[in-house]
Structures are given as C-alpha cells and as structure tokens.
Amino acid sequence: MSTNMNAEESRPALTPALTGAELLRWYWTLAELGALAREMGLSAGGGKAAVTTRLAAALDGLPAPAAAAPAARRRTGRQLAAPVDGATVIPQGQRCSQVLREYFVREIGPGFHFDAFMREYVAQHAGHTLAEAVAHWHTTRAQAAEPQEVGAQFEFNRFLRAWHARHPDGARSEALAAWQAHRARPRD
Numbered sequence: 071m072s073t074n075m076n077a078e079e080s081r082p083a084l085t086p087a088l089t090g091a092e093l094l095r096w097y098w099t100l101a102e103l104g105a106l107a108r109e110m111g112l113s114a115g116g117g118k119a120a121v122t123t124r125l126a127a128a129l130d131g132l133p134a135p136a137a138a139a140p141a142a143r144r145r146t147g148r149q150l151a152a153p154v155d156g157a158t159v160i161p162q163g164q165r166c167s168q169v170l171r172e173y174f175v176r177e178i179g180p181g182f183h184f185d186a187f188m189r190e191y192v193a194q195h196a197g198h199t200l201a202e203a204v205a206h207w208h209t210t211r212a213q214a215a216e217p218q219e220v221g222a223q224f225e226f227n228r229f230l231r232a233w234h235a236r237h238p239d240g241a242r243s244e245a246l247a248a249w250q251a252h253r254a255r256p257r258d
Contacts, residue, residue: 086110090126097253156201177204
C-alpha cells in the first residue's frame with residue numbers, strides 16, 4: 071500500500087464504469103462484487119477471488135477467464151446416529167455433526183471444539199474409530215495452541231490479527247476503525 075498518495079483518494083463507486091485495474095486497487099466485499107456481477111449479467115457464483123477476476127476481465131472488455139473445474143461434491147453417505155462409543159467407526163463422508171460433538175465433549179470434556187485438526191481428521195479418516203479420533207485430539211493440542219495461518223481470503227481476520235499484534239492493548243473499537251480506514255485506501 072502506498073503512503074505517497076498525492077491527493078487523498080477515496081474509494082470510487084462500484085459501477086460498470088470502473089476499469090479492471092481500478093477494481094483491483096480497492097477492497098470490496100463479496101456482497102458488493104456479487105451485486106455488480108449480477109448488474110453486469112455475469113455469474114456471481116464462486117468465491118471472492120473468482121468473482122473479482124471475472125469482473126476485472128469484463129470491466130476491461132476481456133473474455134471471461136476459464137472457469138476452474140468444479141470441486142468434486144463430497145458424498146455424504148450414511149451419517150452416524152446416537153448412541154456412539156469409542157469402537158464406532160467413522161463412515162466415509164461423515165460430517166462434524168452434533169452426534170460427534172456430544173461424544174467428544176463426553177470423552178474429552180467441555181473444552182472440546184471442532185478445530186481444523188479435528189475437521190480434517192473426521193473428513194480424511196473413514197474407517198478409523200472414534201477412540202482414535204479422541205487420541206488424535208490429544209496429540210494435536212500443542213500444535214493447535216500455536217497461531218495458525220489465516221487464509222488469504224479472510225482479509226478482515228488477517229488484518230485484525232496483524233493490528234492486534236502491533237497494538238496488544240488496543241480496543242476492538244480501535245481495530246474496527248483502523249479496518250475501516252484500511253479498506254477505504256487503495257491497495258497500491
């Protein structure tokens with residue numbers, strides 16, 4: 071982000087009159103981008119990066135970028151129903167359900183929550199038992215306590231984490247005001 075702005079720039083209105091380059095200079099929410107895409111007759115489907123790419127191309131009069139192959143739909147199959155115990159086998163396509171949550175809280179305690187480690191385990195370990203999932207929970211606690219990378223698509227969360235690192239005693243209201251100022255400036 072440039073600190074050498076000649077004049078105080080303000081975020082332009084999000085309209086079909088923008089250029090693709092100008093669109094990319096500013097922060098927009100997915101809702102804002104989706105509204106513009108629909109106004110322009112474009113698909114508003116997909117994540118923020120896909121909608122932004124599609125809009126930037128259309129605003130510059132370029133052909134739409136090739137769509138990525140759709141993600142394979144996860145087959146949900148049979149889901150576990152209560153009662154479950156440590157010998158219960160995780161079926162293919164099992165979701166992090168209330169049945170699993172109740173079991174894990176009973177076995178691990180009230181501090182249990184489905185974090186990335188447990189969501190990945192349930193999704194990737196069909197054929198393993200719930201007792202093995204409990205053991206996985208306990209072996210991943212040290213790693214889970216470390217700060218995890220926040221995905222690039224979560225710009226607001228990334229901003230807040232960085233802001234609080236620089237201002238450890240800062241109030242949430244100050245962080246939100248800083249976010250509003252940040253998103254109102256161009257990215258370059």
